[in-house]
Amino acid sequence: MTSAPAPSARRGAVRVLVAHAGVHGSTQSIAERLAARLRERGDEVDVLAVDAVADPAGYDAYVVGSAVHDMAWLPPALRFVRANAGLLADGDVWLFTVGMPGALRGPWRTLAGREEGRVVGDLVAQLRPRGHRLFSGVIDPEHLTRAGRAAFRAMGLRYGDHRNWPEVDAWGREIGRALHGRPGPDGPPE
Numbered sequence: 001m002t003s004a005p006a007p008s009a010r011r012g013a014v015r016v017l018v019a020h021a022g023v024h025g026s027t028q029s030i031a032e033r034l035a036a037r038l039r040e041r042g043d044e045v046d047v048l049a050v051d052a053v054a055d056p057a058g059y060d061a062y063v064v065g066s067a068v069h070d071m072a073w074l075p076p077a078l079r080f081v082r083a084n085a086g087l088l089a090d091g092d093v094w095l096f097t098v099g100m101p102g103a104l105r106g107p108w109r110t111l112a113g114r115e116e117g118r119v120v121g122d123l124v125a126q127l128r129p130r131g132h133r134l135f136s137g138v139i140d141p142e143h144l145t146r147a148g149r150a151a152f153r154a155m156g157l158r159y160g161d162h163r164n165w166p167e168v169d170a171w172g173r174e175i176g177r178a179l180h181g182r183p184g185p186d187g188p189p190e
């Protein structure tokens with residue numbers, strides 16, 4: 001899914017909330033990286049775990065991300081978007097999901113791509129985000145139960161750090177361009 005064209009280009013700095021939910025740190029690290037790209041334009045960016053967001057009002061734009069477990073966003077992330085659905089749907093919102101497509105091989109990788117609709121289809125219909133991305137995170141054997149390890153072994157899962165930083169950076173810059181409606185310090189859109 002790609003970002004929609006900018007409905008409203010903003011002048012000057014904007015306030016952005018990047019809210020994240022994860023268990024083992026990948027989602028937070030991607031949230032922080034997106035924030036770093038947005039700050040390159042001088043925007044004021046708060047990066048907070050969804051449970052630490054005291055007052056979600058007062059931001060110009062929202063980037064909300066969750067790790068995916070068992071083909072669903074984590075409960076704290078779902079609670080956050082449900083509690084703030086009106087605010088998010090009325091504003092500029094982008095969503096991202098952190099899973100493990102990069103850790104899978106062959107047909108399983110294709111299936112992981114299809115998983116995206118199942119994981120965020122309802123959220124996209126409800127919030128009408130300006131974009132959604134599925135990123136790969138880190139997956140280590142100790143993150144999983146014995147049954148989980150057996151299931152993932154059958155899928156040919158490759159453990160390790162599958163984060164693709166150029167992909168994350170590019171999306172962060174894309175959000176910045178969409179918010180401001182003009183090229184940033186990185187130059188014209190690639």
Ligand SMILES: Cc1cc2nc3c(=O)[nH]c(=O)nc-3n(C[C@H](O)[C@H](O)[C@H](O)COP(=O)(O)O)c2cc1C
Pocket residue numbers: 021022023024025026027028067068069070071072098099100101112136137138139140143144148
């Ligand atoms: C119990 C468990 C279930 C998972 N289920 C899925 C899944 O259904 N689909 C997927 O793409 N990734 C799944 N993953 C992989 C995680 O989403 C991935 O490792 C991600 O990087 C975790 O983010 P975090 O480090 O912020 O917790 C699962 C991981 C765990 C530990």
